[in-house]
Amino acid sequence: MTEQTSSAVVERKGRPQHILTVASTQWLGPHLVRVILSGESLADFGGDGSTDAYVKLTFVDPSLGLEPPYDMAALRESLPADKRPVVRTYTVRWLDREARQLALDFVTHGDTGVAAPWAAKAQPGDVLVLSGPGGGYSPNPDAAWHVFVGDLSALPAISAALESLPAQATGIAYLEIQQQEDIVEISHASQVDVQWLVNSDDSDIEFLARVVDDAQWPVAADQGSGIQVFAHGERESIKAIRKSLAKRGIPRDAISISGYWARGRTEDAFQAEKREPIGKID
Numbered sequence: 001m002t003e004q005t006s007s008a009v010v011e012r013k014g015r016p017q018h019i020l021t022v023a024s025t026q027w028l029g030p031h032l033v034r035v036i037l038s039g040e041s042l043a044d045f046g047g048d049g050s051t052d053a054y055v056k057l058t059f060v061d062p063s064l065g066l067e068p069p070y071d072m073a074a075l076r077e078s079l080p081a082d083k084r085p086v087v088r089t090y091t092v093r094w095l096d097r098e099a100r101q102l103a104l105d106f107v108t109h110g111d112t113g114v115a116a117p118w119a120a121k122a123q124p125g126d127v128l129v130l131s132g133p134g135g136g137y138s139p140n141p142d143a144a145w146h147v148f149v150g151d152l153s154a155l156p157a158i159s160a161a162l163e164s165l166p167a168q169a170t171g172i173a174y175l176e177i178q179q180q181e182d183i184v185e186i187s188h189a190s191q192v193d194v195q196w197l198v199n200s201d202d203s204d205i206e207f208l209a210r211v212v213d214d215a216q217w218p219v220a221a222d223q224g225s226g227i228q229v230f231a232h233g234e235r236e237s238i239k240a241i242r243k244s245l246a247k248r249g250i251p252r253d254a255i256s257i258s259g260y261w262a263r264g265r266t267e268d269a270f271q272a273e274k275r276e277p278i279g280k281i282d
Contacts, residue, residue, distance in 0.1 A: 015131040017058070017069045018042065022126040023101060025119070029182045032152060034093065034105050035119050037128055042100045050135030051160040052091060052232075052256070055104075058129045059086040059114050068129045088115040088267060091156040092133060107152045113267065137256040139165055143228035145219035146171030146192065149208055149241055151233040152182060153260040161230060162188040170218075174211050176233070178202075202263070208233075209240035213247070228254050235259030235270070235279070242281055257281055 020039035027033050047053050060066050060075075061083050076084055093103040106119035122128075139146055139161050146169060148158045158173060165171075169189040176199050177183065183196045199207045219227055227250055231241045238259045245255060259281060262270045273279035 015056070016041075016046075017129055017131050018045065018055075019068045020102070020128050020130065022122045022124050022128065024124060025122050028105065028184045031108055031178065031182055032105055032155070032184065033108055033116075033119050034103055035122050035128075036101055036103050037130075038099075038101050040100055042095065042102055043097055045095060045097060045102070045133065047095075047133045047135065050133075050138050051164050052137045052157040052230075053095075053133040053135035053160075054089050054091050055130040055132035055134075057088045057090055057104075057115055058131070059088070059118065060129075068127070070129065086114050090115065091154075091160075093156040093160065105156045137161070137230060139169075139230070140228050141166050141169065143226065144170070145217055145227045147212075147217070147227060147229040147231075148173035148175075149212060149229070149231040149233070150174075151176040151208075151237070152178075153234070154230075154232040155184070157232060158230065159184075159186045162186055162192060162194070165189045165192065172215070172217070174208060176208050176237075205234070205236040205263070206240045208237055209244045212241055212244040226250075226254060229256065231255065231257045232260055235262040235281070238281055252282070 018039055018041045020037035020042070023036045023038040025033060025035050058070060058072070060070060064083065070085060072085060090104050090106070093105045095102045106116045108116040108120050111117050146165065148161065148171070150158050155175065158175065162173065163186070165188065167189055168191070170191040173192065173194045175194065175196050177196055178200060179198060186194060188194055197211060201207070217227065229245060229250060231238060231245070238257060242257055261267070262273070265273065
């Protein structure tokens, strides 16, 4: 490993870049592959303890012959649109600073996209450049009832949150999957009910919202520290869930909610729409 790849390098006007190598990959199911990355710079990987910590992955056209670290601002200014670096956002599944390793889980759907096809074909020794982390949620250990709602894209963040809960925590997790084979093992408090819900109809955007509508929770929204909700996943599905939570009277400050992706949209289109009415959850 060169000196350049052994530490985080600060890009101009940007976050530190971690230049990591693939240590191993593991298929967790038909639609989920885990990539474990290693690098000395992970000893100094930041973060505030958020269980939804995320990183920005940078993919550069190999035909350009560029070596990291990348001057992202310069590349955006000098390259034509179809040659500029592609940035994708992914949640950290786990980080082991002592071992200098970090795991990312990628939802795959064939050859669509940039990051997932890369992960599906990744081999030990492949290089990945990422920056971060960001994040803003961790479960309140004093909440009377925890609710987690999401699809496979939210599974890394939900899994990390479940693992961080104290043993006495109570709550429920609704995890939307396409088939039984998508179920993975998650450590969680014994009084948290993890429900794997198969939705084979990709067009049914209200699937999870109906589950939330019909749920009978033992804690009222205004009871003490009450309910804390984490709901993330496909944008239109999350919009429907937001309406369900509003009907239940759960205060906005007790909810962490956002769309991670949108049906029928590329990642770039999805990100651009965040600034438009269609991209707003609330």
